[in-house]
Structure formats: C-alpha cells, structure tokens
Amino acid sequence: MIKETEIKPLISEERLQTEIKKLADKFNKIYKNKEVYLICVLKGSVMFMADLAKHLNMPVKMEFIRLSSYGSGTTSSGKVNAVDIKLPDLNNKNVIIIEDIIDTGHTAKFLMDFLNHNFKFNDIKFCALLDKKCKRVANIEADYYCFEVDDKYLVGYGLDIDGNYRNLPYIGYIEV
Helix, strand or coil: CCCHHHCEEEECHHHHHHHHHHHHHHHHHHCCCCCEEEEEEECCCHHHHHHHHCCCCCCEEEEEEEEEEECCCCCEEEEEEEEECCCCCCCCCEEEEEEEEECCCHHHHHHHHHHHHHCCCCEEEEEEEEECHHHCCCCCCCCEEEEECCCCEEEECCECECCECCCCCCEEEECC
C-alpha cells in the first residue's frame, strides 16, 4: 500500500476551491433561474460535485451513477462497466455530468452515448474536474474542466488508489 508520504502534492486545496468557484460562477450565468440536474459519476466525483453545488444559485437536483473502467491498482481495464445507472426522466431537462477526471475518454463517451440514446435534453454538458488530454483515445472532450493535467497517477479529492486517499483535501500524484 502507498504511504501518504509518497504522495507528491499537485493541486492544493485552495487552488481547487478557487477554480471550482469560478466554474460555478459560469454555470450561474448560463443556467440563471433554470433548474439543473447534476449527475455525479461515483465514487470519485462526490467531493467535486458537493463543493460545486454549494456555489450554485439555481434550483439543483442531484443524481448519482456508478461506472468503472479501472481494474485494480493503477491499471485501466479499457472496458466501461455500468455498475449502477438509475435515473429519473431527464427529457427536456438541463443536465450537467460531473466527473472527476477524463483520461482515455472511454467512460465519458460511454456515458454520453447512453444518455443521448435514452433522453432528449434541453441542455447537457460534460464537466470534469481534471482533463488528462494527453491520454485521450475516445473522441470526446469535456465542455468544462478546471485543470488540465499531465500523465501522472493522481490521488486525493475523490481520486483513489485501491479505494484509498479519496479523503485528501488536495490532489497529489504517485510514481507508478
């Protein structure tokens, strides 16, 4: 198991909160006086969604889904597993997908294809805390993101290694 002392800081808690507030300000302008559904991709996006939602001024409904593309440790399976997708009727709704990180893009593409196949939205946006464009394989981009990151294995602020270190208030990286 990785020790916390092996985690090198990358994005401080203060920088995270500053960028999340800026993102919320954008959404407050776009969705002024409109109801918005936030769809949180569990488990990694919970902290991001909770902090973002605190700064939103419009009526917000929160939904949660579970998808996975990681095997164990630091290796991706390359296959998206729909662990739990139970959603209300989202037809004619404003929806923001909240994801912790987009790397290969397989999970994001799977989710957007699934949602667009099953619903006709008033508006849908994909929002990621982190965008690892250097690893992109699938043809998809985030509509909004807070940070572009290099190819490092990231932990903290919802991101984990074998379920550990999601609770760190900052984002760090480990050498793998």
